[in-house]
Amino acid sequence: xxxxxxxxxxxxxxxxxxxFFMLIPFDWFLGQYTTLMIFIGIYTIVTVGLCLLMGYTGQxxxxxxxxxxxxxxxxxxxxxxxxxxPWLAMLIAAIMTGAFAYIIGYPIFRLKGNYLAMATxxxxxxxxxxxxxxxxxxxxxxxxxxxxxxxxxxxxxDSSFRCYFLVWLFCLVVLLISQNIVxxxxxxxxxxxxxxxxASESIGINVNQFKVKILTLSAVYASLAGSLFVHYLRFVSxxxxxxxxxxxxxxxxxxxxxxxxxxxxFGAGATRVLSDELLLRFGQWDIVVYGLILVLVMIFMPxxxxxKLKELYERFRFRYRRREAQP
Amino acid sequence: xxxxxxxxxxxxxxxxxxxxxxxxxxxxxxxGKITAIIGxxxxxxxxxxxxxxxxxxVSSGEIFFQGxxxxxxxxxxxxxxxxxxxxxxxxxxGNMTVLENVMSGRHPRSSYGFFEAAFRLPKAxxxxxxxxxNAIKYLNLVGLGTYAEHDAMSLPLGQQKLLAIAxxxxxxxxxxxxxxxxxxxxxxxxxxxxxxxxxxxEMGISVVLVEHDMPLVMGIAEWVIVLDxxxxxxxxTPVQIQKNERVIAAxxxxxxx
Ligand SMILES: Nc1ncnc2c1ncn2[C@@H]1O[C@H](COP(=O)(O)OP(=O)(O)OP(=O)(O)O)[C@@H](O)[C@H]1O
Ligand SMILES: [Mg+2]
Numbered sequence: 001x002x003x004x005x006x007x008x009x010x011x012x013x014x015x016x017x018x019x020f021f022m023l024i025p026f027d028w029f030l031g032q033y034t035t036l037m038i039f040i041g042i043y044t045i046v047t048v049g050l051c052l053l054m055g056y057t058g059q060x061x062x063x064x065x066x067x068x069x070x071x072x073x074x075x076x077x078x079x080x081x082x083x084x085x086p087w088l089a090m091l092i093a094a095i096m097t098g099a100f101a102y103i104i105g106y107p108i109f110r111l112k113g114n115y116l117a118m119a120t121x122x123x124x125x126x127x128x129x130x131x132x133x134x135x136x137x138x139x140x141x142x143x144x145x146x147x148x149x150x151x152x153x154x155x156x157x158d159s160s161f162r163c164y165f166l167v168w169l170f171c172l173v174v175l176l177i178s179q180n181i182v183x184x185x186x187x188x189x190x191x192x193x194x195x196x197x198x199a200s201e202s203i204g205i206n207v208n209q210f211k212v213k214i215l216t217l218s219a220v221y222a223s224l225a226g227s228l229f230v231h232y233l234r235f236v237s238x239x240x241x242x243x244x245x246x247x248x249x250x251x252x253x254x255x256x257x258x259x260x261x262x263x264x265x266f267g268a269g270a271t272r273v274l275s276d277e278l279l280l281r282f283g284q285w286d287i288v289v290y291g292l293i294l295v296l297v298m299i300f301m302p303x304x305x306x307x308k309l310k311e312l313y314e315r316f317r318f319r320y321r322r323r324e325a326q327p
Numbered sequence: 328x329x330x331x332x333x334x335x336x337x338x339x340x341x342x343x344x345x346x347x348x349x350x351x352x353x354x355x356x357x358x359g360k361i362t363a364i365i366g367x368x369x370x371x372x373x374x375x376x377x378x379x380x381x382x383x384x385v386s387s388g389e390i391f392f393q394g395x396x397x398x399x400x401x402x403x404x405x406x407x408x409x410x411x412x413x414x415x416x417x418x419x420x421g422n423m424t425v426l427e428n429v430m431s432g433r434h435p436r437s438s439y440g441f442f443e444a445a446f447r448l449p450k451a452x453x454x455x456x457x458x459x460x461n462a463i464k465y466l467n468l469v470g471l472g473t474y475a476e477h478d479a480m481s482l483p484l485g486q487q488k489l490l491a492i493a494x495x496x497x498x499x500x501x502x503x504x505x506x507x508x509x510x511x512x513x514x515x516x517x518x519x520x521x522x523x524x525x526x527x528x529e530m531g532i533s534v535v536l537v538e539h540d541m542p543l544v545m546g547i548a549e550w551v552i553v554l555d556x557x558x559x560x561x562x563x564t565p566v567q568i569q570k571n572e573r574v575i576a577a578x579x580x581x582x583x584x
Contacts, residue, residue, distance in 0.1 A: 177445040184444030184451060185437055185458065188423070192431045195420030202380060202414075203498050204406030204435030213441060259422070 034160040036276055038232060041167035043268035045225040047252040048178050048261055049218030054250070055258025056182060057214050058194030059109070060117040063124030064249045067219040069131055069241030070097040071226025076147045076236045077137055086150045090227035094220050101219030105212030124246045131238040143237025150231045163232045170228060171265075174221055178261045181217075190214055191259075244287050248275065251290050254297050257304025266306040332394070333358040333502050333533045334379065339388035340557075341374050348374040350557035351388065356550075358501075361524060361534040363548035365541075365568075367577070370554040372537040373415060376504050380412045381405050393501070407435035409501030413491045413508065415537075419479045426475040428490055429462040432497025436461075462497060469493040469523060485516040492523065496532075503527060505536040509543050521547050545569065553577070 046068050053059050074093035078084040084092070108119050131138050138144065149158045150166065157163050181187050189210050192200040197207050230236045248271060256267025274293075275286065282289055301308040334356040341349040349371045356362055364372050377383045379390060381402030390397040392410060400408065420428050437458055443451040466472050469489040474482060482490060488508055495503055505524075509517050517540065524534055524547055538544050544551065545565040553561040553568060555577040561568060568574055 180447050181441065181444045184447075184455065185434065185439055186441050186444045188427060188431045189434060191422050191427075192420050192434075195422050196418040198382070199414065199418035199420065199494075200431075201382075201402045202406065202412055202418075203432050203494060204403055205431075206401075206403045217441065 034164050036272060038160060038164050038167050039276070040265070040269045040272050041164075041171040042225045042229050042232075043249070043252060043272060044171050044265045045174050045228075046222045046249055047256060047264040047268045048174055049221035050249055050253040051256065051258055051261060051264050052178060052181070052190070053214050053218045054253055055260070056187065056194060057190040057211060059211055059215070060113070061120045061215075061218070062117050062246050062250065063120035063122070063127070064218070064222055065241040065243075065245035066124045066127035067097050067101060067222035068226045068229075068245070068249075069127055069238070070100065070219075071223030072230045072236050072241065073131060073138055073226075074223075075227035076144055076230045079231070080144060080147045081137070086148050086227075086231050090150075090224065090231070093227050094223045097223035097226075098216050098220040101216045102212060105215045106208070109208055109211045109215075121243070121246070124241075124243060128238055128242050131241060138238070139236075141238060143235060145235045147230050147234045147236065149234060150228075157231070160232075163228075167228055167232070170224065174224075175261060175264070182261055186210075244290070247287065247290055247294075251294050251297075254294060255305045257307035260304060260307055263304055263306035267304070270305070331358040332356065333392070334535075335391040336379075337389045337391075339375075339378060339390060340386045341371075341378055341383060342386045347557050349378065352554070352557075352559045354552065354559070356502075356533060356535065358533050359528065359531060360549045361528050361536070361547055362550045362552065363544045364535060364537045364552045364554060365539070365544060366554035369556075371557040372554055373506055375554070376412055376506055376537065379504060380410060406498045406500070409499070410504070411495040411498045411500040411502070412504035413488075413495050413506055415506040415510070417487050417491050419487055419491060419494075421478075421480045423479055424475065425471060425477050425479050425482065425490055426459070426462055426466060428479050429466050429493050429497050430458050432465070432494040433458040433461055435498050465493045465497045468496065468526070470519070485512050488512065488520075489523070492527075496527065500532055502533045502535065505534065505538075507537055507539065509538050509540045517543055 046064060050061060050064050053061055071090075071093045074096055075086070075089045078089035078092060079086045104123070108116065108123075111119050132141055135141075149156050151157060155162075157166050182190075189200070189205045192203075192205055193207050193210055200207050226241075229240070252267035252271045253264065254267070255270050256263030256265070280286075297305060332355055334354065336352055336354040339349055339352045339354070340347065352371075352375065364375065366372055374383070378385050379397075381397075381400060381404075385398055392405075392408060397405070397408075405411075420431060423431070437454045439448075439451045439454050442448075463472065463475065466475060469492055471482075471486060471489055471493065474486070479487070479490060488511075492503075492505065492508065508520055508524075512520060521543065524536065528534055536544070536548070545568075548565055551563060551565055551568040552559060553571075553574050560577055561571045561574050563571065
């Protein structure tokens with residue numbers, strides 16, 4: 001019963017998402033919001049990785065912006081400074097970021113809980129300092145501009161309208177792949193690790209290796225998102241990859257419901273709208289507001305706002321049906 | 328006919344700081360039997376299980392499984408060799424349904440990974456079908472088939488324990504270690520548990536149980552090993568153990584008082 005409801009839900013979600021994001025919003029419809037929608041798509045890709053890592057596997061990352069930034073900078077430097085084709089730059093960035101995550105994964109997952117949180121936080125800070133300080137490569141705090149756009153043949157993704165479709169295509173592929181993983185032997189192993197590491201090992205799950213692999217996958221997602229980000233903006237600076245960025249990513253994952261792949265769109269959307277439209281007023285204080293949101297969501301709806309709304313909808317539908325069924 | 332040995336330990340010891348939790352224990356477990364390990368609280372029974380399953384490295388001594396040295400085999404590999412255990416504190420996956428818990432137990436008997444999962448390749452779909460069929464089989468074996476779609480933690484304690492056994496059995500072990508499977512069960516559930524352990528043995532699986540309930544132990548075990556303060560102080564058939572002076576002094580006597 002519960003399971004079949006869940007299954008219906010994701011088909012509904014998939015159809016809804018495709019219909020809404022790919023068919024309805026033409027440029028004249030979205031207008032100034034095209035850019036916002038592109039950012040939501042990009043952040044959704046990062047958030048999905050974080051959901052897999054935190055929500056499903058139970059491993060905290062307070063430094064996810066490091067991988068996001070690596071994708072962005074490697075793509076930017078390769079394509080601008082070395083003239084590498086942007087697609088190839090994107091691929092190399094994903095491979096390098098993934099390899100980096102894989103290598104640091106083994107030592108970092110010797111740590112658990114708060115210690116893991118601190119280590120990933122440190123990773124984020126170190127990366128941010130590197131982006132800022134290695135100015136002969138990165139352009140330092142001022143960043144780099146003139147990064148080439150992605151293109152296929154003669155078709156250049158140089159307008160928001162064009163990038164919109166590109167980003168959401170990536171986003172959908174990432175969502176579908178992630179959903180497939182969640183509903184597989186691998187997904188069960190990840191959830192098992194979250195449930196009980198001791199029991200997981202006892203039934204033959206290589207706990208450490210799964211943690212490292214899911215960190216790697218989440219890093220590859222973040223890297224791809226970072227590449228899309230810079231090839232769209234054609235500009236990169238350290239600011240979108242600072243500590244606040246990592247916190248925002250966690251807020252997105254939490255609002256969307258940590259253990260819900262599709263909730264990531266909702267989480268990224270809600271958080272982007274908040275920060276682009278509303279939180280600007282708070283200026284420097286916006287981090288306090290993020291902290292507050294995080295605390296409130298964790299206390300009152302630990303499964304996430306999206307999951308909560310879904311539950312309310314189900315309850316409403318159930319009641320409605322029952323009333324209909326009465327003679 | 329020579330007896331085949333499923334598990335053997337030689338001089339097995341485990342120390343925690345100054346405490347010797349398991350002290351030079353020699354065990355020889357015959358395949359296809361139900362063996363009980365008994366002893367007062369803190370005797371080292373759970374620690375012994377932790378050594379056999381690789382949760383802790385041994386301090387000294389050797390463990391052999393089907394004749395092969397086990398000491399340096401990582402914990403997660405021991406399930407695919409055929410050793411599985413349940414926990415005193417159950418350790419179900421609370422974030423899964425009953426069926427998914429058992430499906431997780433198929434992990435070492437399936438092999439598709441991230442890539443096949445991501446693109447739902449034929450191998451993934453084929454294995455996934457086998458995983459759920461097998462899981463349902465083990466769920467039915469412990470009598471929980473009708474609860475497949477329930478949340479694991481919604482079950483009462485007795486059924487949670489059965490579920491943990493089903494999950495362990497799903498790994499197709501040669502040897503299953505049950506840590507206090509009877510604790511917290513009522514009389515009827517204990518009888519069902521005894522029946523289940525017998526049918527596990529009928530499947531050719533060697534059973535070792537740690538248990539405080541003496542009638543349960545004496546009713547089902549073919550061989551009983553007694554630990555006290557980390558030492559093996561006696562072993563024998565249930566009848567021999569019940570008459571053993573040292574055992575009565577160390578353990579049974581203490582309970583009577
Ligand atoms: N990880 C550990 N660190 C330190 N001491 C431990 C550890 N695990 C067990 N011990 C100690 O080792 C001794 C044996 O513990 P163990 O859990 O094996 O006993 P047990 O026979 O299973 O007892 P019970 O019947 O109460 O479950 C106890 O004194 C216990 O405190
Ligand atoms: Mg114990």
